[in-house]
Amino acid sequence: MSELTENLAVCIERGKINQAASYPPDLRGKEGADEIARNALAAGETADAILEGCMTGMSRIGEKFGQNKVFVPDLLMAAKAMNAAMAHLKPYFKSGAVKHKGRFVVGTVAGDLHDIGKNLVAMVVEGGGWEVVDLGVDVPPEKFVDAVKANPGCVVGLSALLTTTMVNMEKTVQLIKAGHPDAMVLVGGAPVTAAFADQIGADGYSSDPQGAVKLLESKAA
Numbered sequence: 260m261s262e263l264t265e266n267l268a269v270c271i272e273r274g275k276i277n278q279a280a281s282y283p284p285d286l287r288g289k290e291g292a293d294e295i296a297r298n299a300l301a302a303g304e305t306a307d308a309i310l311e312g313c314m315t316g317m318s319r320i321g322e323k324f325g326q327n328k329v330f331v332p333d334l335l336m337a338a339k340a341m342n343a344a345m346a347h348l349k350p351y352f353k354s355g356a357v358k359h360k361g362r363f364v365v366g367t368v369a370g371d372l373h374d375i376g377k378n379l380v381a382m383v384v385e386g387g388g389w390e391v392v393d394l395g396v397d398v399p400p401e402k403f404v405d406a407v408k409a410n411p412g413c414v415v416g417l418s419a420l421l422t423t424t425m426v427n428m429e430k431t432v433q434l435i436k437a438g439h440p441d442a443m444v445l446v447g448g449a450p451v452t453a454a455f456a457d458q459i460g461a462d463g464y465s466s467d468p469q470g471a472v473k474l475l476e477s478k479a480a
């Protein structure tokens with residue numbers, strides 16, 4: 260990683276959103292994720308490199324959280340800092356947009372409030388030429404079914420970050436398939452695996468946004 264992307268990782272890990280932010284106190288007055296991402300892009304860093312910096316910071320704070328060294332408010336600040344950096348990436352992921360290849364309905368399953376990964380998938384898929392209908396977070400299975408009805412022929416993407424909400428992913432796939440057996444459902448998120456996707460009857464699994472685009476391409480072909 261370059262110095263700029265390492266600085267970005269530190270801002271994400273520490274929850275330093277922008278220069279104006281007074282949190283964390285020891286970084287007061289210093290540039291935050293917002294300025295560093297913007298300046299790094301202007302200096303020629305690629306969107307992928309910025310993303311790598313973001314992911315590194317996020318995985319560092321996630322590891323510390325797992326070891327009880329930091330707590331939920333620290334995760335929230337990290338998420339805010341990551342969102343500030345990601346806002347600069349949107350135009351880059353969108354730049355590939357051409358005529359829509361189809362519609363992608365995406366959301367985080369019921370009980371789950373994690374949306375950073377889902378938002379990234381939505382951004383990259385949109386950049387891949389798909390129209391995205393984002394249902395947000397904590398989406399009940401019935402709402403996904405309503406969206407499938409309202410968007411005939413769409414592909415559905417489900418995201419889950421908690422082992423405890425994977426069961427809601429299964430319920431959602433079952434409910435969609437019960438009424439719309441032909442609807443293609445893709446799943447992903449940190450605890451989700453290809454084996455789990457098979458087990459719950461999903462049509463595809465990807466560990467990252469690029470893989471989700473490839474699966475969509477296979478549908479469009």
Ligand code: B1M
Pocket residue numbers: 314317318319320321322324325326331332334335337338370371372373374375376377379380415416417418419420421422423445446447448449450465466467468471
């Ligand atoms: Co939470 N959290 N969190 N959290 N959080 C995790 C997931 C956790 C692993 C942390 C840990 O213990 N080390 C842990 C889950 C443990 C488990 O289930 N086994 C956890 C926990 C326990 C919790 C709470 C229960 C904490 C509490 O309250 N005690 C709580 C639950 C709230 C709820 O959802 N009901 C909670 C809350 C939160 C915040 C709200 C504070 C915040 C989320 C803010 C937000 O999203 N707006 C948060 C955060 C930030 C995290 C970590 C640190 C980072 C998640 C993230 O954004 N990663 C996370 C630890 C970690 O991941 N290291 C953690 C970056 C993101 C880009 O990656 O989401 O994996 P990810 O997405 C990837 C891929 O998974 C994939 O593509 C993305 C890009 O590569 N992908 C798909 C995702 N969806 C896809 C869909 C696809 C294809 C690919 O196709 C459709």
